[in-house]
Amino acid sequence: MKVLVTVKRVPDPETTIRVKSDGSGIETDNIKYVINPFDEIALEEALRIKEKMGSGEVVLVSIGDSVVTEQLRTGLAMGADRAILVGCDQDLDSLAVARILAKIVEDESPQLVLMGKQAIDDDANQAGQMLAALLGWPQATFASEVVLSDDQQAVKVTREVDGGLETIGFALPGIITSDLRLNEPRYASLPGIMKARKKEIKEIVATDLGVDIAPRLMINSLEPPTQKEAGKKVETVEELIGLLHDEAKVL
Amino acid sequence: MGNILIFAETQKGRVPKSSLIAIQAGKDAASKLGGDVLVAVLGADTADAASEAAGYGAAKVLAVNDVALENYLADAYAATLEQLVQANDVTLLAATATAVGKDLLPRVAARLGVGMASDVVSFHDDGTLQRPMYAGNTTATVTLADTIKVVSVRSTAFDAAQPGDQSVVEQVSVSLDADATKMQFVEFNETKSDRPNLTEASIVVSGGRGLKSGENFTTYLEPLVNELNAAMGASRAAVDAGFVPNDLQVGQTGKVVAPELYIAVGISGAIQHLAGMKDSKVIVAVNKDPDAPIFNVADYGLIADLFKAVPELTEAVKKAKE
Ligand SMILES: Cc1cc2nc3c(=O)[nH]c(=O)nc-3n(C[C@H](O)[C@H](O)[C@H](O)COP(=O)(O)OP(=O)(O)OC[C@H]3O[C@@H](n4cnc5c(N)ncnc54)[C@H](O)[C@@H]3O)c2cc1C
Ligand SMILES: Nc1ncnc2c1ncn2[C@@H]1O[C@H](COP(=O)(O)O)[C@@H](O)[C@H]1O
Numbered sequence: 001m002k003v004l005v006t007v008k009r010v011p012d013p014e015t016t017i018r019v020k021s022d023g024s025g026i027e028t029d030n031i032k033y034v035i036n037p038f039d040e041i042a043l044e045e046a047l048r049i050k051e052k053m054g055s056g057e058v059v060l061v062s063i064g065d066s067v068v069t070e071q072l073r074t075g076l077a078m079g080a081d082r083a084i085l086v087g088c089d090q091d092l093d094s095l096a097v098a099r100i101l102a103k104i105v106e107d108e109s110p111q112l113v114l115m116g117k118q119a120i121d122d123d124a125n126q127a128g129q130m131l132a133a134l135l136g137w138p139q140a141t142f143a144s145e146v147v148l149s150d151d152q153q154a155v156k157v158t159r160e161v162d163g164g165l166e167t168i169g170f171a172l173p174g175i176i177t178s179d180l181r182l183n184e185p186r187y188a189s190l191p192g193i194m195k196a197r198k199k200e201i202k203e204i205v206a207t208d209l210g211v212d213i214a215p216r217l218m219i220n221s222l223e224p225p226t227q228k229e230a231g232k233k234v235e236t237v238e239e240l241i242g243l244l245h246d247e248a249k250v251l
Numbered sequence: 252m253g254n255i256l257i258f259a260e261t262q263k264g265r266v267p268k269s270s271l272i273a274i275q276a277g278k279d280a281a282s283k284l285g286g287d288v289l290v291a292v293l294g295a296d297t298a299d300a301a302s303e304a305a306g307y308g309a310a311k312v313l314a315v316n317d318v319a320l321e322n323y324l325a326d327a328y329a330a331t332l333e334q335l336v337q338a339n340d341v342t343l344l345a346a347t348a349t350a351v352g353k354d355l356l357p358r359v360a361a362r363l364g365v366g367m368a369s370d371v372v373s374f375h376d377d378g379t380l381q382r383p384m385y386a387g388n389t390t391a392t393v394t395l396a397d398t399i400k401v402v403s404v405r406s407t408a409f410d411a412a413q414p415g416d417q418s419v420v421e422q423v424s425v426s427l428d429a430d431a432t433k434m435q436f437v438e439f440n441e442t443k444s445d446r447p448n449l450t451e452a453s454i455v456v457s458g459g460r461g462l463k464s465g466e467n468f469t470t471y472l473e474p475l476v477n478e479l480n481a482a483m484g485a486s487r488a489a490v491d492a493g494f495v496p497n498d499l500q501v502g503q504t505g506k507v508v509a510p511e512l513y514i515a516v517g518i519s520g521a522i523q524h525l526a527g528m529k530d531s532k533v534i535v536a537v538n539k540d541p542d543a544p545i546f547n548v549a550d551y552g553l554i555a556d557l558f559k560a561v562p563e564l565t566e567a568v569k570k571a572k573e
Contacts, residue, residue, distance in 0.1 A: 013523065017388040026385065038504075094357065095366045118504065123384055124369050126357035129325065133361035136430040139325050141354045144497065156437060160497045161350035162450075162506075167437040168324065174433075180487065180504060181497060216366025216396045220379060222389040231534070231550040233541070237563040240535070240553045241571065248533045248550065250454075250512045251571055 001053060001152050003046040004110040005080065006101060007062040008036040009071045010121045023221040035071045038116025040078075041178040044185040045146055046114050047079045053152065057081045061104050063097060065089045069201060076196035077188035083199070084108075088206035088213070094122075096213035098130035103209045105135060110173065111152070117142050117177040128177035138170035142179040252285040253342035257309070258332060259290050260323070260351050261300040266292070268451050271411035273347040274307050276404040278412065280343055280374045289313055290418070291335050293328055295321035301420045308415020313339070313423050322436035323351055329358035330431035335423065336363060336399060345371075348403035348507075356403050365397035370507075372408035386503040387526035406450055407509035407530055442496045444483075449499060452482030454512045457501055457528070460488035461517020461538065461557055468494050471558060472516060475565040478572075484508065484528075486518045502527035517557050520545025537561065 011017060012032040020027055035043075043060070050056040060075045060083040062068040072083040086100055105113060118125035132139035140146075140157035144165065147156045156169040160179045188196070206213060234240050244251045257277040259270040277288040287310035292301045294316065301314035313335055319327045336344055336359070344359065346352040348370050360367040372390070373381045380402065384391050395402070449455065456479065458472045468489075476483045484506070485499040501508055503526035513531035518524060520536070520543055528534070529548050536549035539556050546552040553560055 011385075013386075016522075017385045019389050026389065093366050095361060098361055120503070121385055123386065123503065124367075125353050126360070126367055126369060129354060129357035130361035132325070133329060133358040138433040139354075139358065140434075141325075142350065159350075161439075163498055164439060164441040165497070166439045169435045169437050170433050179497075181491060214396075217368055218394045218396060220392045220394060222384070222391050224389060225387060225529075228529075228548055231546070231548075231552055233546065233552040233554060235554055237553065237555075237560055237567055240551055240564070241567045243551050244512075244533075244535070245571065248512075250533050251568065 001049065001056045001112065002059065002108065002110040003049060003056065004059050004061060004105065004108055004113045005039065005043045005046045005075070006113070006115045006127070007039045007043070007060050007071050007075050008116070008119045009033050009062065009064055009068045010036045010119055013037060013120055019222045019224045023223060025222065033067070033070070035074055036116050036119050038118060038120070038178050038180070040185040041180070041182050042114035042116055043075055043078060043080060044183045045178060047186070048183065049146075049148060059084065059108060059110065061086065061101065063088050063092065063100055063206065072201055073196050074188060076199045077193040078186060079192060081199065083201045085201055085203045086206050087203060090213070091215060092213060093215040093217040094124045094126035095130055095216055097127045098134055099211040099213060100206055100209060101127070101131050102134040103211055105131070112155070112172060113175045115175065115177045117179055128175050132175040138174040139177070140168055140170070140174065141177040143176050144179050144181045146176060146182070253340040254287045254289050255281055255343045255345065256336060256339065256341040257288060257290045258344070258346035258352070258355070259292050259300070259304050260349065261292060261294050261297065264299040266300055266303045268411050269347040269349050269406050271307065272406045272409045273345055273404060274309060274412040276409045277345055278308070279409065280345070283374050283376050284343070284378065286342065287311070289339060289341070291315065291332065293320045293331055305418040305420050306414050307412040307418075309418045312418050312420045314420050315423050315425055317425065317427065319427050319432050324434045324436055325354050325358050326431050326434045327427055328355055329362055330427055331425045332359045333362045334425045342399055344399070344401045345404055347406050349406070352403045356401055360401040363399055363401070365399050365401060366395050367401040367403075368393055368395055369403050370405045371402045372405050383526070386522050387529065388522065405507060407507050442498055446476065447480065447482045449482040449484055449501070450506055450508055453510050454479045454481035454514075455484045455501075455508050455510045455528070455531070456481045456514045456516065457484035457486065457518060458489055458494070458516050459486035459518030460492065462489065462494060465494040471561045475561055475568065478565050478568045486524050515545050515549070516561060518545055519543050520548065
């Protein structure tokens, strides 16, 4: 079975994000970039599916300028078979991403597309659902367990929803977006890294795909969050209770 | 400006508070941008929920009854909403960013061929919107370029709608093709709890990795939670370790809460956790590490071993109530 995995390059979740003083964007100096953590989980799931089935192909796709090669190489080192880089140097919203991905899906005809539930930079949580809509495919977002049928024609997905866990099913092809507890992604091994160097990264250009990628969601400006005044530190429960009672009046 | 359509969820025949928040957000938007507020209620038998939704002063409630809508499923619900948007001169479609809202709205937006803004916290007269990005490290002012705008709203940024004039309930039927009915509902494993709902409680007590085990949540945290009649929350680390169920996770990728009082116990205060609770009115942190970043957002920080402090706190709350 062929699985397409989408990979976005995002700032490492450990780095501190600062807004530029003119509000035009974030400070990008000294930022380390990684594969969006949810996409890493999606990739891990695709690799496990391939390993379990004993056959298949895992194809990565990333949209961005040439630096995303770095994240694609990491994904190939984890075990993906090949990659597609859709070159694009403008900022894209999730609809534009979904439109580009729909084209790639048309070309590649995967049975399954595994994506992250949300990119941790824009925190949109949209692209997977939008891609499913454009293709007319079923979707299972926020997946915490994926079970393929023996004949690989259908899937049951457990989803992390409000108030518990929900299971839905559908015949493939379909879209699944990962939640945090779907799996624990592997690290790239040294042999994996060596092998990745020889794997193919096919480059195409977004503007050649003939899709409208003008952003419909425009970011006008960014503001830093309002800073809170430093609070009070206490060392005994008695002091704390006193403050909560007399000052904060919450008890 | 055309009409504003609010998607209301139903839970066991009722409209949950989260959807009353969306109705209020719709009223807010209407006061700034104009248009009538319509409320959509979908299901196999929406009679009760639709009449409840009609009590909040919307111009109209659109009730869609169809067997295919018995359980929430993204494909059938998205196709239905798309038809409601097209047929009712809707230029703003909104719902609360719950698990359902997040799953559904982008699918509707893409069906309509329009962009979407997630987690909107305010609407402005000039048509711009505000939403957080980068785990709450920035607030972005954004514009949606399409005539039809789709937004999910953050529940902590709006109040719940208050009862108002009775609205007319209009029964609407839709046609759902094969592409809109590919998904099947299998089961829902509800996390059973007698406590207040995490996103609705006025007090939330959350535990982190510092609690070290699920048993300790029961032994140390639960008595405090119960004494305060609070909801229980958790950090990702506590959920990942299996101490508590997944739907208790507070943060960037979990639930966003803003109670009157938030007590963080044994939680370090990673930015991803803060993203889900830093707008709480009063924040208390209990942590033995004086340098834990949670103290940067805490109004009151108790530097102590939680295994000693939490039982004392529980006792003190009990006494204070007597
Ligand atoms: C993509 C992504 C998304 C994420 N989303 C979320 C999210 O939505 N929500 C979330 O919470 N996290 C999220 N995280 C994880 C986040 O980065 C942190 O790893 C997590 O919040 C840490 O949880 P913690 O504070 O419980 O654990 P730790 O960071 O390990 O902190 C434990 C704390 O307990 C204290 N402690 C230990 N023992 C005691 C004691 N006896 N008495 C008092 N204090 C004690 C320690 O001093 C420490 O400060 C996300 C991470 C990523 C990469
Ligand atoms: N530029 C991109 N390249 C590849 N995949 C992307 C890109 N942007 C978003 N995605 C995918 O879509 C998911 C959701 O993104 P978002 O809608 O931005 O939150 C991400 O986890 C990725 O899997």
